[in-house]
Amino acid sequence: MNISDPTGSELPESDFRCGTVALAGRPNVGKSTLLNALIGVRLSIVSPRPQTTRHRILGIASSDDAQILYVDTPGLHKGGKRAMNRSINRVARSAISEVDVLVQVIEAGRWTEEDQGLYQAMEGQDAPRLLVVNKVDLAKDKTILLPFMSKLLEEHSYAEVYYVSALKNKGLKELVAGIRQRLPQQAAIFGEDEVTDRSERFLAAELVREQLMRRLDQELPYATTVEIEQFQDRPDGVAEIHAVIWVERDGQKAIVIGQGGAQLKAIGTAARWHMEKLFERKVFLKLWVKVREGWVDDENALKKFGYTD
Known part of the structure; x- marks a missing residue:
């Protein structure tokens, strides 16, 4: 769609895009490391332990043609007998229901019951689903990854699949491009220097x-x-x-x-x-x-x- 200026000539509508993206996955697949790599700031805390992330963390990445609002979610996990675990799962489920793009992060070569549970939770959402296969640099035998992914994609539907190493910043440019094209056309929500809404x-x-x-x-x-x-x-x-x-x-x-x-x-x-x-x-x-x-x-x-x- 084009708009006209007072002289009668047509001006192209801006293609600037802005929207929210949930980085979701089971505990310890590297969501926080991925968020930090995508925004270029060490914002979300990282440790080798599962369930390090307990809160929803917003990371803001601004560029000339987009502002992407990444939401780092706690890992959705089974069990949840304690009030803390139930709170974490509620936060994770809430986050995937309020975004423009859903990104499920898995570990290369692994698909667990918790991965499947998250996939089923995402199926009921209208937002497009992308699959990020993280830690590909740790997959020593790449010949095993191909049949694993072939079987996985026979049984699960995603708009696109991206192979990345968040730790080594590999494959992120393609992922960002894929996310951007699926965001709505609208103006930026935050200032270009802001990296989070957290205090x-x-x-x-x-x-x-x-x-x-x-x-x-x-x-x-x-x-x-x-x-x-x-x-x-x-x-x-x-x-x-x-x-x-x-x-x-x-x-x-x-x-x-x-x-x-x-x-x-x-x-x-x-x-x-x-x-x-x-x-x-x-x-x-x-x-x-x-x-x-x-x-x-x-x-x-x-x-x-x-x-x-």
Whole structure:
């Protein structure tokens, strides 16, 4: 469609596109790494543990012809006996119902019951479905991948398939082009310099929690959460942040603190370094560890700590 100017000549309608894209998948397929690669900023926290992502994270990628709003969703997983797990699954399911494009991320050579469950959840949506096969750089025997994908695509329908390595930034240009062409023609929603709608306060809590996921053993990271009690910019330009790490039991508190406070100091040092890179200013970070028994199964506690639909 063309529009006319007052002189009678026709002007081409802008082809600028803007829309939302859900990056969905089972836990630990690399959705957060993919988001960070697509927007060029280390926004979403990453660890080798499944279910590192607990919230819906919006990452904004702006260019001359598009603004793509990527939504990093928690991994949809089976089970969900605890209130926290149910909250995470609700967030994941909600995200895939409100976007312009659905991107299911899987791991090269693997298709699980959780992958199938997500596919079935996506089938009821009107948005086009794209399949991203991530971690192709780790698939040592490429001859196995071909028959795997052939069988998968016989039984599942996608508008397009993309083979990528989010960690090594391979295949992303083609993926972005495929996403862009499926977005609606409309003006940008956010400013060109914005990379998320999340506050620095929220991101600070996530960066502390990232270190808990990376540094604590076995199931302990899943019994922790982080609450920012104070975030203020001092006159000297330093961001002063006071954060509480909540655990469920006294024994867990001792582990997080470590002998002579060594573990807590290491967590704080690493988190502060990442905050200074992301916030682009000096950070003074103070951490405390407190106990709130059964917070993972307490709906009121989950709301207090920001776990809402």
